Amino acid sequence: MAESKWKNFVRSKKGALLLGLLTMLCWGSLFPMVKLGYRAFDVDTSSPGSILLFAGLRFFICGLLLVLFVWRRDRRLSLSDRQTLLPVFMIALTAYILHYTCTYLGLANLESSKTAIIKQIGTLFIVCFAFLFRREDRFTLAKLAGGILGFASILVINLEGLRLRFTVWDLLVVCASFASVASTIFSKNAYDRCDPLYVTALSQLIGGAILLLIGMLLGGRMGKAGPVPFWILAYICLASCVGYGLWNLLLKYHDMSRMSTIKFAETLFSAVFSWTILGENIFRWQYLFSFALVAAGLIISTHSKP
Numbered sequence: 282m283a284e285s286k287w288k289n290f291v292r293s294k295k296g297a298l299l300l301g302l303l304t305m306l307c308w309g310s311l312f313p314m315v316k317l318g319y320r321a322f323d324v325d326t327s328s329p330g331s332i333l334l335f336a337g338l339r340f341f342i343c344g345l346l347l348v349l350f351v352w353r354r355d356r357r358l359s360l361s362d363r364q365t366l367l368p369v370f371m372i373a374l375t376a377y378i379l380h381y382t383c384t385y386l387g388l389a390n391l392e393s394s395k396t397a398i399i400k401q402i403g404t405l406f407i408v409c410f411a412f413l414f415r416r417e418d419r420f421t422l423a424k425l426a427g428g429i430l431g432f433a434s435i436l437v438i439n440l441e442g443l444r445l446r447f448t449v450w451d452l453l454v455v456c457a458s459f460a461s462v463a464s465t466i467f468s469k470n471a472y473d474r475c476d477p478l479y480v481t482a483l484s485q486l487i488g489g490a491i492l493l494l495i496g497m498l499l500g501g502r503m504g505k506a507g508p509v510p511f512w513i514l515a516y517i518c519l520a521s522c523v524g525y526g527l528w529n530l531l532l533k534y535h536d537m538s539r540m541s542t543i544k545f546a547e548t549l550f551s552a553v554f555s556w557t558i559l560g561e562n563i564f565r566w567q568y569l570f571s572f573a574l575v576a577a578g579l580i581i582s583t584h585s586k587p
Contacts, residue, residue: 322505335385346518372471399455403461
C-alpha cells in the first residue's frame with residue numbers, strides 16, 4: 282500500500298514539482314560545496330588532473346553506495362543484458378565524464394552562482410525542443426516563452442559594462458550543459474525499459490572510475506584529509522545520490538520538457554547557498570535581473586497546458 286501511494290505521488294504533478302524542487306535544492310547546494318571541497322582537500326585548481334580526481338572520487342563513492350543499495354533491494358546486479366549495457370555506458374560518458382569534466386574545470390575558475398546560471402542553457406534547449414526526441418513531449422508557446430526568458434538570463438549574467446563577455450570557462454560550462462542534455466535524452470529512452478536507480482548506480486560507478494583513472498594518469502593529487510574534508514565529501518555524495526536518484530525516477534514518469542523547466546530553480550538555490558556558504562556577492566544587478574528572468578521562465582513553462 283505504501284509503495285503504491287509513493288508511486289502515485291511520484292507520477293502526480295504535485296509530486297513532480299515538490300520532488301523536483303528537492304532535487305534542485307540538492308544540486309544547487311553542490312556548486313558552492315564543491316568549491317568548499319577544493320579548499321578542504323587542497324585541490325590544485327590549476328591542475329586538471331587534480332580536479333578530475335576529486336570529481337571521480339565523488340561519483341565512484343556515489344555509484345558504489347547506489348550499487349550496494351540496488352543489490353540489497355533486488356539481490357541481483359548484472360550487466361549481461363545488452364539493452365542495459367549500452368545506455369549505462371552512454372549515460373556514464375555524457376552525464377558524468379563529459380558533463381563533470383567541463384563543469385569542474387569551469388567551476389574552478391568561475392563563481393559557483395554564475396556557473397549554475399550558465400548551465401541552464403541546455404535546459405532551455407530541452408524545454409523548447411524536447412518534442413524532436415520524444416513523441417509524447419508537445420511543443421507549446423508557453424514552453425517557448427519560458428525558454429526565451431531563460432536564454433535571456435544567460436545573456437544578462439554575462440553583461441559586464443553593457444558588453445557581453447564570454448571566457449573559455451563560460452564555454453566549458455555551456456559544453457557541460459549540452460552533455461547534460463544528451464544524458465537526459467539517453468536516460469529518458471533507457472528508462473522506458475530499465476529501472477532508473479539501477480542505471481544510475483552503474484553509470485555513476487563506471488563514470489566515477491573512469492574519471493578517477495584519468496585524474497591519476499594526469500598526475501592529479503588531493504591533499505589533506507580529516508573530519509572537515511570527510512563531512513564535506515559525505516554531504517556532496519549524499520546530495521548527489523538523493524538528487525540523481527529522485528531526478529531519474531521523475532524522468533521515467535514525466536515529460537522531459539516539463540521536468541526541465543523545474544531545473545531553472547537550481548540557479549536560485551545555488552545563489553542562496555553560494556551567498557551563505559562562500560559569501561559570493563549575488564546582489565549585483567545582472568544576477569538579480571537574471572534570477573528574475575529564470576523564475577519567470579519557470580512559472581510560465583510549469584503552468585503551460587500539456
